[in-house]
Amino acid sequence: MSLISNTALILCTCTIACVIIRMIIPEGRTRKTINLIITAFLIIVMIAPIKNLFTKSETFPLSTPDEAEITSEYNDKVIALTKENIRNSLIALLKQNDIVAENVYVDIKTDKTSGIFINYIYIYLSESNINNSAKAIKITEENFNITPEIILS
DSSP: HHHHHHHHHHHHHHHHHHHHHHHOOOSSSHHHHHHHHHHHHHHHHHHHHHHHHHHSSSSOOOOOOHHHHHHHHHHHHHHHHHHHHHHHHHHHHHHHTTTEEEEEEEEEETTTTEEEEEEEEEEEEEEEGGGHHHHHHHHHHHHSOOEEEEEOO
């Protein structure tokens, strides 16, 4: 990072110095000659850091993240969001059918082709909602193609 900041500092300083020199020089042939010299100087000052970058052994410490790590993190986030979306959808479906679930737990797995499938669903019902357990199982089977396990809490 110091290479970049040093280069920027040198460029700014040289540009300011060249502008001041141009302001001091009077009109005429001298000004045209000085403008040519200043332009050449600024071009050299701009090219020098690029040349030095390739001739020096100083390199930018660029680190690229591991592709497997990125893929793994992305898959974990997709699975977590999918679990949460299925859970919220099931809770909403049960609520629409007047079934109040104390909690819903969804477990998801992936296969070798990164396909996602529901491993199991637990629906926690209170003692007062035990009458609705068959209805909750039916709703879950119709919407998610899996038979949930009903747990009394």
